[in-house]
Amino acid sequence: MKTKQNLLTLLLIFLCLFLAGCFSHTNSAAPAPEAEEFEARSAPVAIIPSKLVKSSSVSLSAVGDILIHERVYLDAKTDSGFDFTPMLDEAKPFLEAADITIANSESIVGGDSIGLSTYPSFNSPYEVADALKDTGIDVVSMANNHTLDRGEKAILSAINYWDQLGIQHAGAHASEAERNKLTTLTKNGIKFSFLSYTYGTNGIPTPSGKDYLLNRIDKQTLQTDLAKAKGASDVVVLSLHFGNEYETMPTEEQVELAHFAAEQGADLILGHHPHVLQPVEWIQTTDGRKSFVIYSLGNFLSGQEGLEKQIGGILHIQAVKTTDAESAKFELVKPSFTPTFVESENQKNYNVTLLKNANPEANQSIKQHMARWVKNLAFDE
Structure with a gap:
């Protein structure tokens, strides 16, 4: 049991x-x-780096021909010299607001020590340059059909004075070394280069052995210089003195040359010489860029008379840089335009005012003209 x-x-x-x-x-x-x-909670996590996008921008403004006839500099005469600043007072806020402002110095600013002169062979007082400095001009284009009016001496005198004022110049040079050096400015991390060329000089030849004094339009030269500028800067600004005087539409040659220059690397093309306004245009390049051209900026300050020759303007545009971990992209955006008018009373009291104040009807017509090919062009008035 x-x-x-x-x-x-x-x-x-x-x-x-x-x-x-x-x-x-x-x-x-x-x-x-x-x-x-x-x-x-303890398992390892795969971390994917995010694309950090940064953006910076630079505002640019540009004006057309500064062409100082005798009646204009006599109007600026004072007891001690000349004073052109009152003539630009109304336009000044639109110029100095930009990060970079460009002007076409058509009459050479050689100073009165070599003798002032007017059409057809110009030489202007230094005080013209002083007034441009006061209004915020940073760069001047010097290549035009009047650059050689008073010879090498006037060119060197003008270059020396621009240098004293700290204003950059393009298109005319004091030496071969200066010709080979790019004119550049850097703002907000964006580097700009400035080039300037003219179709001719009214039959006046460049002094023998001194081709560096002046840039003339030549496609091979343009191609070489634009490639150099594109390789050394982010945005290339090109001034072209071309077209026919007093014609409000660009010639076929202007359009072809602007498109050629855009393909070679020009981002912003500023046209001078016609003394009247010609429209703006976006140019789509084969490498996917968009260049912007204004075929003629007209007269900004001159003694020429007649409605169309008294109308000019200020082009405004922004250069934008967008960067991430892999690349940087540059583009021009938000073009706008301010129509201006040179008013006077019996060839006295010259003044650059807004066209809308001087002639509202003409102002409306100019807006339609300038926006012919860019319908969304804005107007900053």
């Missing part, structure tokens, strides 16, 4: 051990919820 009880006891013990092992195996296969959460 005792033996049976012992066997029964052993059987019960064995059964308990068996059941305990099964229970233990089942629990080990199902971790507690707290363990799952811990493992999830």
